[in-house]
Amino acid sequence: MRPLITLCYGISLLSLSGCGGSGDLPELGLVTGVVTLDGEPLANATVLFHPTDGGTRGGAGKTDENGAYELMYNRSTAGTAIGECEVYITTYSDEVYDESGEKLIEEERPELVSADFNDNTTLTANVELGKNVFDFEVSRRE
Numbered sequence: 056m057r058p059l060i061t062l063c064y065g066i067s068l069l070s071l072s073g074c075g076g077s078g079d080l081p082e083l084g085l086v087t088g089v090v091t092l093d094g095e096p097l098a099n100a101t102v103l104f105h106p107t108d109g110g111t112r113g114g115a116g117k118t119d120e121n122g123a124y125e126l127m128y129n130r131s132t133a134g135t136a137i138g139e140c141e142v143y144i145t146t147y148s149d150e151v152y153d154e155s156g157e158k159l160i161e162e163e164r165p166e167l168v169s170a171d172f173n174d175n176t177t178l179t180a181n182v183e184l185g186k187n188v189f190d191f192e193v194s195r196r197e
Contacts, residue, residue, distance in 0.1 A: 080128065080132060081111050081136045081137075082136070082137050082184060083114075083128055083132070083133075083134030083135060083136060083137065083184075084134055084135060084136075084137045084182040084183050084184055084185060084186075084187050085125075085126075085133055085134045085185065085186045085187060086104065086114060086116075086125070086126040086134065086135055086180075086182060086187045086188075086189060087123070087124065087125045087126075087186070087187075087188055087189075088102075088123070088124060088188050088189040088190045088191065089118075089121070089122045089123050089124075089190045089191075090102060090118050090122045090124060090144055090190070090191045090192075090193065091122055091190075091191070091192050091193070092167065092168065092193050092194070092195060093194060093195055094192070095122075096118075096120065096121045096122030096123075097118055097122045097144075097146070097167075097168075097193065098118055098119065098120045098121075098122065099117065099118060099146065099164075100117070100118045100122075100124075100144055100145065100146045100167075100168065101115060101116070101117055101118075101143075101144070101145050101146075101148070102115065102116045102117070102118065102124045102126065102142070102143070102144050102191075103115050103142070103143040103144075103145075104126055104135045104140040104141075104142055104180060104182065105140055105141045105142075105143065106135075106136045106138055106139070106140050107138070107139045107140060107141060107179075108138060108139075111136035111138075112128070112136065113126075113135050113136060113140060114126030114127055114128050114134060114135030114136070115127060135182055136182070137182045137183060137184055138181070138182060139179060139180075139181050139182075140179065140180050140181075140182055141176055141178065141179055142172075142176060142178035142179060142180050142189070142191070143172070143173050143176050143178070144168055144172045144173060144176075144178070144191060144193055145166060145168060145172075145173040146164055146165065146166055146167040146168055147164060147165065147166035147173070148163060148164045166196055167195060167196060168193050168194075168195070168196055169193060169194045169195060169196050169197070170196065171193075171194070172191070172193045172194075178191065
Protein backbone atom coordinates (compact mmCIF):
# COMPACT_ATOMS: atom_id res chain seq x y z
CA MET A 56 0.00 0.00 0.00
CA ARG A 57 3.07 2.26 0.31
CA PRO A 58 2.74 3.18 -3.41
CA LEU A 59 -0.77 4.55 -2.70
CA ILE A 60 0.52 6.88 0.01
CA THR A 61 3.46 7.93 -2.16
CA LEU A 62 1.12 8.58 -5.08
CA CYS A 63 -1.32 10.60 -2.95
CA TYR A 64 1.55 12.57 -1.46
CA GLY A 65 3.08 13.26 -4.86
CA ILE A 66 -0.24 14.34 -6.36
CA SER A 67 -0.85 16.65 -3.42
CA LEU A 68 2.56 18.24 -3.80
CA LEU A 69 2.07 18.66 -7.53
CA SER A 70 -1.34 20.23 -7.05
CA LEU A 71 0.10 22.63 -4.47
CA SER A 72 2.97 23.53 -6.77
CA GLY A 73 0.63 24.03 -9.75
CA CYS A 74 -0.83 27.27 -10.92
CA GLY A 75 -2.01 29.43 -8.08
CA GLY A 76 -5.14 30.80 -9.70
CA SER A 77 -8.42 30.19 -7.97
CA GLY A 78 -10.40 29.43 -11.16
CA ASP A 79 -13.47 27.29 -10.59
CA LEU A 80 -13.05 26.09 -7.04
CA PRO A 81 -15.44 23.69 -5.36
CA GLU A 82 -16.96 24.66 -2.03
CA LEU A 83 -14.15 24.48 0.51
CA GLY A 84 -13.92 24.11 4.24
CA LEU A 85 -10.97 25.55 6.13
CA VAL A 86 -9.24 22.78 8.08
CA THR A 87 -6.69 23.09 10.86
CA GLY A 88 -5.66 20.87 13.73
CA VAL A 89 -2.88 19.22 15.68
CA VAL A 90 -1.35 15.78 15.18
CA THR A 91 0.25 13.99 18.11
CA LEU A 92 2.21 10.74 18.08
CA ASP A 93 1.90 8.80 21.32
CA GLY A 94 0.97 12.04 23.10
CA GLU A 95 3.77 14.22 21.69
CA PRO A 96 3.47 16.76 18.83
CA LEU A 97 4.34 15.14 15.49
CA ALA A 98 6.51 17.51 13.45
CA ASN A 99 7.13 17.30 9.71
CA ALA A 100 4.25 14.93 8.93
CA THR A 101 2.01 15.18 5.89
CA VAL A 102 -1.76 15.30 6.46
CA LEU A 103 -3.90 14.42 3.44
CA PHE A 104 -7.69 14.67 3.19
CA HIS A 105 -9.07 12.64 0.28
CA PRO A 106 -12.81 13.06 -0.49
CA THR A 107 -14.62 9.73 -0.51
CA ASP A 108 -16.85 10.83 -3.41
CA GLY A 109 -13.86 10.43 -5.74
CA GLY A 110 -14.92 13.42 -7.81
CA THR A 111 -13.07 16.25 -6.11
CA ARG A 112 -9.50 16.89 -5.12
CA GLY A 113 -8.67 17.04 -1.44
CA GLY A 114 -6.22 19.12 0.54
CA ALA A 115 -2.80 18.59 2.03
CA GLY A 116 -0.81 20.15 4.82
CA LYS A 117 2.44 19.72 6.72
CA THR A 118 2.74 19.75 10.50
CA ASP A 119 5.01 22.25 12.20
CA GLU A 120 7.18 21.64 15.27
CA ASN A 121 4.04 21.80 17.46
CA GLY A 122 2.17 19.26 15.34
CA ALA A 123 -0.14 21.98 13.96
CA TYR A 124 -1.29 21.84 10.33
CA GLU A 125 -3.50 23.76 7.91
CA LEU A 126 -4.82 22.15 4.73
CA MET A 127 -4.24 23.81 1.39
CA TYR A 128 -6.34 23.08 -1.70
CA ASN A 129 -3.66 24.55 -3.92
CA ARG A 130 -0.65 26.80 -3.44
CA SER A 131 -2.71 29.94 -2.88
CA THR A 132 -6.01 28.60 -1.52
CA ALA A 133 -6.52 27.27 1.98
CA GLY A 134 -9.02 24.46 2.58
CA THR A 135 -10.28 21.21 1.17
CA ALA A 136 -13.45 20.06 -0.55
CA ILE A 137 -16.43 19.73 1.79
CA GLY A 138 -17.90 16.32 2.60
CA GLU A 139 -16.66 13.02 3.95
CA CYS A 140 -12.90 12.49 3.59
CA GLU A 141 -10.45 9.72 4.29
CA VAL A 142 -7.51 11.09 6.26
CA TYR A 143 -3.92 9.96 5.79
CA ILE A 144 -1.09 10.95 8.10
CA THR A 145 2.43 9.99 7.13
CA THR A 146 6.05 10.86 7.85
CA TYR A 147 7.28 8.75 4.94
CA SER A 148 8.71 10.40 1.87
CA ASP A 149 10.96 9.48 -0.97
CA GLU A 150 12.27 11.53 -3.84
CA VAL A 151 9.35 13.27 -5.57
CA TYR A 152 9.75 15.42 -8.68
CA ASP A 153 7.38 17.85 -10.37
CA GLU A 154 6.57 17.77 -14.08
CA SER A 155 9.63 19.92 -14.91
CA GLY A 156 11.97 17.49 -13.15
CA GLU A 157 12.55 19.69 -10.10
CA LYS A 158 12.99 17.67 -6.93
CA LEU A 159 10.25 18.53 -4.42
CA ILE A 160 11.52 16.32 -1.60
CA GLU A 161 15.21 16.25 -0.84
CA GLU A 162 15.58 13.10 1.20
CA GLU A 163 13.91 9.87 2.10
CA ARG A 164 12.27 9.78 5.54
CA PRO A 165 11.04 6.67 7.32
CA GLU A 166 7.43 6.05 8.30
CA LEU A 167 6.94 6.59 12.03
CA VAL A 168 3.14 6.39 12.05
CA SER A 169 1.16 3.13 12.30
CA ALA A 170 -0.36 1.85 9.06
CA ASP A 171 -3.81 2.37 10.65
CA PHE A 172 -3.38 6.07 9.87
CA ASN A 173 -1.88 5.88 6.36
CA ASP A 174 -1.58 2.66 4.30
CA ASN A 175 -4.68 1.16 5.95
CA THR A 176 -6.22 4.35 7.27
CA THR A 177 -9.17 4.17 9.61
CA LEU A 178 -9.38 7.96 9.92
CA THR A 179 -12.24 9.95 8.43
CA ALA A 180 -13.45 13.52 8.77
CA ASN A 181 -16.61 15.27 7.65
CA VAL A 182 -15.53 18.68 6.35
CA GLU A 183 -18.16 21.41 6.47
CA LEU A 184 -18.24 24.96 5.07
CA GLY A 185 -16.42 27.40 7.31
CA LYS A 186 -13.78 26.55 9.89
CA ASN A 187 -13.13 22.94 10.89
CA VAL A 188 -10.72 21.69 13.53
CA PHE A 189 -9.59 18.07 13.41
CA ASP A 190 -7.00 16.92 15.94
CA PHE A 191 -5.54 13.45 15.50
CA GLU A 192 -3.75 11.20 17.99
CA VAL A 193 -1.77 8.54 16.11
CA SER A 194 0.41 5.71 17.31
CA ARG A 195 3.90 4.63 16.36
CA ARG A 196 4.52 2.03 13.66
CA GLU A 197 5.61 -1.26 15.22
